[in-house]
Amino acid sequence: MTDRNELRVAIAGLGSIGTKIATALDQGIEGLSLSAVAVRDPAKHQAFIGGLRRPPQILPLDQIGEAADIVVECAPSSQLRAIVEPAVKRGRAAVVVSVGGLLDNFDLVDLARANGGRILVPTGALIGLDAVNAAAVGTIHSVKMVTRKPIDGLKGAPFIIQNNIDIDNLREPLKLFEGSAREAAKGFPANVNVAVALSLAGIGPDRTQMQVWADPTVARNVHRIEVEADSARFSMGIENVPSENPKTGMITALSVIALLRKQRATLCVGT
């Protein structure tokens, strides 16, 4: 039975990130319950869903907002609009992990505002968005980010295909891209969600500068960030262990779980 005071959470997409969030909710997060999931192929997920202590309903993407107070988007960015639009139209909160996809769908923020909905972007595979948020209350002069990924974490990126770049036989690091976070998100939609989250926390996708490197010498997704602001200068770095999806760091699902825990926690630490 669902406690009437519990916030109902629905998850769209049960891949690397979504299954971990579903498991955490099923095991118990204070004040929250898993009410529904949307999947592309229900048969594929039957065993996982059936194995949960309180199996959620399986609903079509556009209906999960009906069954939830918070919808967590964990699908490819091509599905972002189909998941977030119906949820925020109903005044629900949408947690967005495919944050790169938000840039081409930014009207969803206005839609959420008009209907009492919210869009929550977790720190995800990154670090330090609390400090960037705080610095942005003052004046940030520049934000620079350098991302290095193993070859497997970059395969199939549109920028690499369109420019016919052979990364399979690299022996040393190769700088693939230098430009704004907005352009990086177009070229590497499954690789630089982190840069878009950073840009939205700080000075926006056009002023946030980014480099992407294919690096056969690293086994982790490595991000280094330099921020220059009137209140502080700071450097941050994170080396993410890839999950079963080599493009996605393991910490991403944990970041969403941490965000969900804060929704009803009595003690909240960090902004």
Ligand SMILES: NC(=O)C1=CN([C@@H]2O[C@H](COP(=O)(O)OP(=O)(O)OC[C@H]3O[C@@H](n4cnc5c(N)ncnc54)[C@H](O)[C@@H]3O)[C@@H](O)[C@H]2O)C=CC1
């Ligand atoms: N914000 C961040 O820091 C990060 C964001 N990401 C992004 O998070 C998203 C999810 O990543 P992963 O879980 O690793 O991907 P994944 O590929 O492991 O899982 C995606 C799931 O969505 C499902 N799916 C596809 N179309 C669907 C549809 N129409 N309806 C329902 N489900 C559908 C797929 O079947 C798959 O199970 C990706 O867009 C990825 O780029 C990944 C890492 C970090």
Ligand SMILES: O=C([O-])CC(=O)C(=O)O
């Ligand atoms: O931001 C992304 O798309 C994924 C990423 O870089 C990571 O997992 O380190």
